[in-house]
Amino acid sequence: MSIRMDQIQPIIDREYDYLMTQHPHWSLTKGDQDLELVAHALRVLLHMKTTPQHLSEYLALVDCQHADGGWGKMSSNKESAAWVTAFCALMLI
Numbered sequence: 001m002s003i004r005m006d007q008i009q010p011i012i013d014r015e016y017d018y019l020m021t022q023h024p025h026w027s028l029t030k031g032d033q034d035l036e037l038v039a040h041a042l043r044v045l046l047h048m049k050t051t052p053q054h055l056s057e058y059l060a061l062v063d064c065q066h067a068d069g070g071w072g073k074m075s076s077n078k079e080s081a082a083w084v085t086a087f088c089a090l091m092l093i
Helices: 005-021 035-047 051-063 082-092
Strands: none
Touching (some): 051 082
């Protein structure tokens, strides 16, 4: 049995809609956030090809990047964390 894209796209669309209802809980434009969660949300935006509509989210990620090139676990953290830095950097490539 194989699954066709037309069978799963409605599920993907519903999940995207749900993610957008949770926007205040992951958006850097709304305040201090867990950057691992933010990176997951930004990956969904990339997958859904909605980055132009959400440019402010990516710019906010750039704004909380540290002078050493990294990011902390929380957007307000002053120390960079390797795992979070790798994940955040992937969202900007």
